[in-house]
Structure formats: structure tokens, C-alpha cells
Amino acid sequence: MKSTNVANVSPDNALYVEQRELRRLQRGQVDSPNHSTLKAAAAFTKVGKGRLGYVGDVNGEIPTTAVVIAMCFHTSSRPPVAPGTGVPDQTTRNLSSPADDQKPSILIISFQELSDRDHYAQLYRAIRQHASVTQVWDRRATLRALSLSSPSFSGVLVTDGAIAEPEHSELASRLAECTRAGTRVVLGVDVGCFISPSNMPALFSKWGLRWDRGDYGRTNLTLNPAGLPSPLREAALFPSVSAKALHVKNVRREHAVYVPGPDGWGSGADESPAVFARVGNGYLGYVGDVNGEQQLIRLLIEMLGITIKPGDMGPRMVTESVSYSGGVQTDRRVAVEEEIPLPPQRRARAAEVQTRAAHRARMRQQKKARADRLKEEGNMSFRDQNWLQAAEKYKAAALITGPDPLYLSNLAAALLKLKLWEAADSAASCALLQDPGNVKALYRRAVARKELSRFKAAEEDLMRLLLLDRSNLSARSELDVVRRMKHTERNFDWPGDEDLSDVLSPLYDGPIALEEESDSEDYQHAGNGTPCKSYNHHGCSKGKGCRFRHAPDWKSVRDNLGRNVCIYWLLGTCRYGDERCIYAHDDTYLPKAGWWTNTRRLDRLRQQFSDAVEKSPRHGLTEHILAESLKPMDWRKDVWAFQDYAEAAEIQRQFEELDETDSFVIAQTMADDLRYVANIGGLTAVASYAAEQESQDEEVEYVGYMEEVEPW
Ligand SMILES: [Zn+2]
Ligand SMILES: [Zn+2]
Structure with missing residues (x-):
């Protein structure tokens, strides 16, 4: 060339x-x-x-x-x-x-070598084994190591509190710059012992953090139940430790690695002895432990981004006791302390997940084939105007696969023909929960609700329909009818019918997911109602014989292993650690996204709660967000699912032949065991009638929040 x-x-x-x-x-x-x-x-x-x-x-x-x-x-x-x-x-x-390139390069800054080197032998041994280490002892060497022309370090460990002294301010600023550029800077070892508390705010402010001196003392710590600051790995750390440490306060919840456990000392909710925050492209960590607990040495290693294997830390020498006589040390007993192994890892259950997924897919396919056949038969009956047979076929199909919006929308059509308005309303509602834009279901529900004299709700449905399909002529003429009747007839609106407008709002956040029904023994096993802790953690060997509940419930989300994962934990509010909570604190086998990751929806739920509290203020109300999905234990109680259509159609026929007075008695009988399910702004409201002749109390129970509503 x-x-x-x-x-x-x-x-x-x-x-x-x-x-x-x-x-x-x-x-x-x-x-x-x-x-x-x-x-x-x-x-x-x-x-x-x-x-x-x-x-x-x-x-x-x-x-x-x-x-x-x-x-x-x-x-x-x-x-x-x-x-x-x-x-x-x-x-x-x-x-x-x-x-x-992958081997971390670590800079260790120690101005004063204070700690007993033997005591931290495990830390230095593990670091040297997995990283290339540079150690500096004074300011000039440190500044040189951190200068722009030097190779940058993946991690910097600062082992004493001198860094917080005003004379090292320039150095601390340089460390903060390095952090922003991508370095992990970790303050630990002797920092908790020797940092001047009054210097702490100025030091941490260089990283834009408000951390300040917190309490000092021994306390039981557990890993932050709200989740660890990324990218720290739970598997590399001990779930709990007792440690004497200098805590920092003004810590944001997501920055705490360990927090005082339920039985621990420590008052401030914003305090932690071990914190880790993302700053720019890097991280700042602080571990205030003053005794070099092995569990927290592991945390220092993890904060520096170093992965170690069992045995890499090895043993260390610890001083058991020192005797003095006349101010002179006469005896010092040392002992070898072995590396404390991490608690056994949850076994990797990927294979089990795969087997279960394959089984589920197979079952789903078989069920779908059976249900589709029934739907076809239902369509045939519908064409022959055999409404009862059509309705029963559609219902049978929906009971097999779970409430598929297509089957339910067809079912609603057949039920309208049978004049079973409640059942038609419930079928269409169930379809709309999952498919809010289903125009046919909207129209059919509007007709049912018009017949039930819920004109406000019928009007809302038709308006929503016309937003989706402006040229729908049947909807337009139906809307005219409903608006006329609203003014001329007696209205029987439901509480909440007027709130339906939120589905029209741009804030409406979409459909509710259907929980897949499982045919497994555990899914059906309700036990005594109390969730089985073993089942949700390491597995329960008792199976059907277990006293406790394995089945899903409202305070948990079912994962791909069939375990029930704690909603409070998912939302960061579980007060129990992994050890004590009866639900699983592990989202490894959950889908990556779900309603619990949908912050907009959660905000809306919380807003609805505060609105409800504001409307009827009462003491001691606590917000509980429950699982938001359409569960079999819920939809199987819908009118469409349990009603005997033939019987109901017969009653309806007699009802029409009777005069006003008689019809009231029959209506009461029908209402006796009627549970009515309605969709109110994405929440499911279950209303039960107490239909004794003398008392006509009605109760409305909001699933999602418990709230009494004024009798209407
Ligand atoms: Zn069990
Ligand atoms: Zn929990």
C-alpha cells in the first residue's frame, strides 16, 4: 500500500x-x-x-x-x-x-491504616483474587491515580473517614466526578468509625445526596424488602445480619441496601447503615459497619462490582480477648474464623417453569378446541332462533376457557333475546373488563341496562361506543331512546353508575387481565384460608393434606411456579422480610410486567382511595391494594356463570304475565341469592342484596377497597 x-x-x-x-x-x-x-x-x-x-x-x-x-x-x-x-x-x-477488560480494576484509598489488617484479610483476599488492585496511601498519589490521564478504575474503595476532612475536599470532588463518569465509589471498612459526623453532609453533597449522620449502634438488619438498589444482587448477599454501625439518614427508600428489621432497633424510617445510589453513570456506596462483619464485607465486594465464589474470602484471624495488667497487654487470644457461607440459594427452577409452561400451553390448546366447537354449535342454535340452547352453548364454552370476550359477547346477545337482563349485563361487563373497546358488548350491555332502568349507565355505554364508532346508527337511535326514558321513567341507577365517565377519559388505563385457571391440585387447594408459607417459599411437601392455603388469593400474584408473590412486596410496602412473610418475595418467575408495574394505574387506584376517604372521612383507614386481575374465584360468581337460564327465563315469562303487586314478590325471590357484578372504572364491584321482606339493607363491597356505601 x-x-x-x-x-x-x-x-x-x-x-x-x-x-x-x-x-x-x-x-x-x-x-x-x-x-x-x-x-x-x-x-x-x-x-x-x-x-x-x-x-x-x-x-x-x-x-x-x-x-x-x-x-x-x-x-x-x-x-x-x-x-x-x-x-x-x-x-x-x-x-x-x-x-x-472484564477484570475489575480497583483503587483502594487508605490515608490512615487503622483497622486490624487480619480482620479485613477476607476483603483484601477476595478483591485481589478477582480484580487488579492499586493501593494509595496519600493525597498526591490518590490525585495522580484519579487524574484524567490515568486509566480509570471500575471501583474505588475508600477505607477511612479522612476523605470527609475539609483538606481533602478537592479529592472528594474528584471522586464524585469519577462516579458520574461510571466508577463505583464505596466508602467502608473504617469510615463508620472515623468519619467526623459534622463533615458528612458536605461530603455526600458532592454526589448530590442529602445523606447525613444517623443513629449509631447495634441493630438487626434485613435486606431492603422493597428491593435492592440495582445492580446489587440479592443472591450475593445475606438476607439479614446483626451489625454495629453508623447509620446515615435522609436516605431514599430505593437507596437502602439493609434496613433495621422488624425486631431491630432504630427509629428513623429514612435511615440505613448500608446505602447504594446511582449517581450519573456510576454509583456511590456507604457501609457504616464498624466491626467488619463478614456479611457486610460481602456487601463491600458486591458494591465494588466483584463476583466471588464460595471460599474466595477464606478464613481470618480474629481477636477473641485481650488481657491487660498494669496497662500492659499480657495475653491476647486469637482464633481462626472461617468464611461464613451464603445461605443456600433458591434452587434454579427454570426446568420446572418450562415443564409447567408446556403443560399449560397443551391444556390451553385442548380447552380452546373444545370451547370453539361449542361456540360454533351456539352460533348454529342462534341462527335457528333457539336462544336458550345458544346461550347454554356459549356459557359452556366460556366456563371451559374462562370468560373469553367473544364467547361472552355472543352470550350477551342470546341472553337479551331471553330477556335475562341481569345475566346479559354481567356477560357483557365481563367481556368489557378485558376488552373495553368491544363495540358489540358495549351495545348489548347498554340495551340490558336500559331494560334494568339504569339509564345513566346505558347512556355512558352508548356514548363510549359512539366515540369508538361514530357512524353506528343503532347506537345513535338507542341513545335517543335512553335519553328520553331517563327523563320520563323511574331511574334505578347503581351507585357508581355516574362514575363510569372515567372509561371515557384519556387517563383510562386499559383492560383487566384474565388470570389463567389451572387444573393443578395446588391451585384448588384452599386449606384453612391462611396462606402456606412453605408453599410460597421453598415448596410444601404436604400437598392436598396441608392445612394451609396453596390457592391464589387477593394479596398475591401467582408466578410461573404457582407460588403466590407478595403484592405488598411488589409495591414496596411489605413490612415483613422474606423470612417472615407468608408470601414469596421473589419475582424471578413472574412476568416482567403486569398491573403491579403500571405506575399510572397504581396512582389512579391510590387516588380513588383518597377520594373515597375524602368523601366519607373515618379514622384508621389503611390503603390496601389487592391483586387486580380477573380471577376464576371472582368471575365464577357472575350472574352469567351461575344462573340457570331455563329456570330464569321461565320466571321472566311468568313475571311478564303478572300485575305490579305480584311482580314485586317474585323480584324479591329472585334477588334472594343474587350476587351482581358490575364494572366500575376498572374495579369490580360486587353487590349482594339482603332481600328479607322486612329489611332492605343493601351492601356494596368494592373489591380493591372495602368501603360501605350509603344505601341507595
Ligand atoms: Zn402447604
Ligand atoms: Zn410480603
Whole structure:
């Protein structure tokens, strides 16, 4: 190639050299005996964490284009090579060594070596084994190590509190800069012992944090039940530890790694002895432990981004007792303390998840095939105007697969023909919960509600329908009818019918998911109603014989292993740690997203709660957000699901033949065991009638929040 070469290139950095340069090198004709350099047409060298490349080619040869590309994408194990050309192996090796790049480089800053080195032997042993370590002892060396021209460190461990002294302010600022650029800066070891509390706010403010001196003392700690600050891994840490430490306060919940446990000392809800926060592209960690607990040494290692294996920390020597006589140490007993192993990991259950998923998929397919056949038969009956048979076929289909909006919308049509208005309303509502934009279901529910004299609700449905389908003529004329009747007839609106407008609002946040019904023994096992802690944690061996509940409930979400995961934990409000909570605190086998990750929806639920409290203020009301999904234990209580259509249609027929007085008695009988399910703004409201002749109390129970509503 024709090129402008560069001289003084070390052979390690030369990519292309002239043949005669090579021969010169082989013959030992070098510039100086201990500093052999070459003239190279292309060179590549490591500078800090980055690379500098030079290609002197002036004609854009294809082979040199490949070299330029290889330089740009140097992290790939081997650069692309143009056909018929070869980048020498040696240069490939020079380009990058991934193993080296992945090994963390750690800077340890210790101005005063205070701690008993033996005591922290495990920390230094583990770090040195898995990282390349630079240690500095004074300010100048530290500034040099952190200067812009030096290679940057993936982690910096500061082992004493001197960093907080005003004289080191410049240094602390530089550390904060490094953090923002991507370094993990961790304050630990002797920091908790020797930091001046009054210097703490100024120190942490360099990272934009409001952390300040908190309580000091021994306390039982548990991992933050609201979840660990990312990217710390729960599996690398102990779930709990007792430690004497200097806490920091003004800690945001998501920055706490350990918090005082339920039985622990410590008052402030915003205090923690071990915190970790993302700052810019990096992280700042603080561990206030003063005794070097092994569990917290592991945390320091994890904060620095170092992964260790069992045994890497090894044993350490600890002083058991020291005796003095006349101020002179007479006896010192030391003991070997072995590495405390991490508690056994939850076994990886990926295979089990796969088997279960495959089984579920198979069952789903079989059920769908059976249900679709029934739906087809239902369609045939409908065409023959055999409404009762059609309704029963659609219902049977929906009972097999769960309430599929298509089956239910068809069912609602057949039920309207049978004049079973409540059942038609409930079928259409169930379809709309999952498919709020289902125009047919909206229309059918509107008709049912009109017949039930719920004109306000019927009007809402039709307006919603017309928003989706402006040209729907049947909806338009129905809306006229409903609006006329609203003024001329007696209204029997439900409480909450007037609140339906939120489905019209742009804030409406979508459908409710259907929980898949499982045919497993555990899914059906209700036990004594109290959730089985073993089942939700490591597995329950008692199966059907267990006293406790394995079935899903409202305070948990079912994961792919069938375990019930704590909603309070998912929402960050569980007061029990993993050890004590009866539900699982582990989202490994949950879908990545669900209603519990939908912040908009959660905000809306919370807003609804405060609105309800505001409307009827009462003491001691606590917000409880319950599982928001359509569960079989819920929809199986819908009118459409349990009603005997033939019987109900017969009563309806008699009802129409009777005069006003008689019809009232029959209506009461029907209401006796009638549970009515309605959709109110995405929540399910279950109303039960207490239909004794003398008392006509009605209760409304909001699933999601418990609230009494004025009799209406
Ligand atoms: Zn059990
Ligand atoms: Zn919990």
C-alpha cells in the first residue's frame, strides 16, 4: 500500500510494517538495544481504558478499510478480515483481550491504616483474587491515580473517614466526578468509625445526596424488602445480619441496601447503615459497619462490582480477648474464623417453569378446541332462533376457557333475546373488563341496562361506543331512546353508575387481565384460608393434606411456579422480610410486567382511595391494594356463570304475565341469592342484596377497597 508511516512504534503496537522493517528487526538492527521500535503503516495501542489507532493508507485499500473497522469495533474477539488478506494473529491479540477488560480494576484509598489488617484479610483476599488492585496511601498519589490521564478504575474503595476532612475536599470532588463518569465509589471498612459526623453532609453533597449522620449502634438488619438498589444482587448477599454501625439518614427508600428489621432497633424510617445510589453513570456506596462483619464485607465486594465464589474470602484471624495488667497487654487470644457461607440459594427452577409452561400451553390448546366447537354449535342454535340452547352453548364454552370476550359477547346477545337482563349485563361487563373497546358488548350491555332502568349507565355505554364508532346508527337511535326514558321513567341507577365517565377519559388505563385457571391440585387447594408459607417459599411437601392455603388469593400474584408473590412486596410496602412473610418475595418467575408495574394505574387506584376517604372521612383507614386481575374465584360468581337460564327465563315469562303487586314478590325471590357484578372504572364491584321482606339493607363491597356505601 501507499502510506504515510509513523516511526517509533513498539513492535507490540505495529499492525502493518514494511517487509524490510521486519527483517531489520529480526537481524537486531534496532534503534536502541532495549527499546526496539518500528516504522508502521498501521498501529494500534491501548491508552488508559481506550485505544488509539492509526492507518496511514492514502488510497483507501480494501484491506485497510477492514483494519479501520476492526479498530472501531475492537471489543469483538477477532476483527473482520477482508477476503484474501490476513491480519496477523499477533495483531489480533494486541487489539484486545476481553478477559483483561472484564477484570475489575480497583483503587483502594487508605490515608490512615487503622483497622486490624487480619480482620479485613477476607476483603483484601477476595478483591485481589478477582480484580487488579492499586493501593494509595496519600493525597498526591490518590490525585495522580484519579487524574484524567490515568486509566480509570471500575471501583474505588475508600477505607477511612479522612476523605470527609475539609483538606481533602478537592479529592472528594474528584471522586464524585469519577462516579458520574461510571466508577463505583464505596466508602467502608473504617469510615463508620472515623468519619467526623459534622463533615458528612458536605461530603455526600458532592454526589448530590442529602445523606447525613444517623443513629449509631447495634441493630438487626434485613435486606431492603422493597428491593435492592440495582445492580446489587440479592443472591450475593445475606438476607439479614446483626451489625454495629453508623447509620446515615435522609436516605431514599430505593437507596437502602439493609434496613433495621422488624425486631431491630432504630427509629428513623429514612435511615440505613448500608446505602447504594446511582449517581450519573456510576454509583456511590456507604457501609457504616464498624466491626467488619463478614456479611457486610460481602456487601463491600458486591458494591465494588466483584463476583466471588464460595471460599474466595477464606478464613481470618480474629481477636477473641485481650488481657491487660498494669496497662500492659499480657495475653491476647486469637482464633481462626472461617468464611461464613451464603445461605443456600433458591434452587434454579427454570426446568420446572418450562415443564409447567408446556403443560399449560397443551391444556390451553385442548380447552380452546373444545370451547370453539361449542361456540360454533351456539352460533348454529342462534341462527335457528333457539336462544336458550345458544346461550347454554356459549356459557359452556366460556366456563371451559374462562370468560373469553367473544364467547361472552355472543352470550350477551342470546341472553337479551331471553330477556335475562341481569345475566346479559354481567356477560357483557365481563367481556368489557378485558376488552373495553368491544363495540358489540358495549351495545348489548347498554340495551340490558336500559331494560334494568339504569339509564345513566346505558347512556355512558352508548356514548363510549359512539366515540369508538361514530357512524353506528343503532347506537345513535338507542341513545335517543335512553335519553328520553331517563327523563320520563323511574331511574334505578347503581351507585357508581355516574362514575363510569372515567372509561371515557384519556387517563383510562386499559383492560383487566384474565388470570389463567389451572387444573393443578395446588391451585384448588384452599386449606384453612391462611396462606402456606412453605408453599410460597421453598415448596410444601404436604400437598392436598396441608392445612394451609396453596390457592391464589387477593394479596398475591401467582408466578410461573404457582407460588403466590407478595403484592405488598411488589409495591414496596411489605413490612415483613422474606423470612417472615407468608408470601414469596421473589419475582424471578413472574412476568416482567403486569398491573403491579403500571405506575399510572397504581396512582389512579391510590387516588380513588383518597377520594373515597375524602368523601366519607373515618379514622384508621389503611390503603390496601389487592391483586387486580380477573380471577376464576371472582368471575365464577357472575350472574352469567351461575344462573340457570331455563329456570330464569321461565320466571321472566311468568313475571311478564303478572300485575305490579305480584311482580314485586317474585323480584324479591329472585334477588334472594343474587350476587351482581358490575364494572366500575376498572374495579369490580360486587353487590349482594339482603332481600328479607322486612329489611332492605343493601351492601356494596368494592373489591380493591372495602368501603360501605350509603344505601341507595
Ligand atoms: Zn402447604
Ligand atoms: Zn410480603
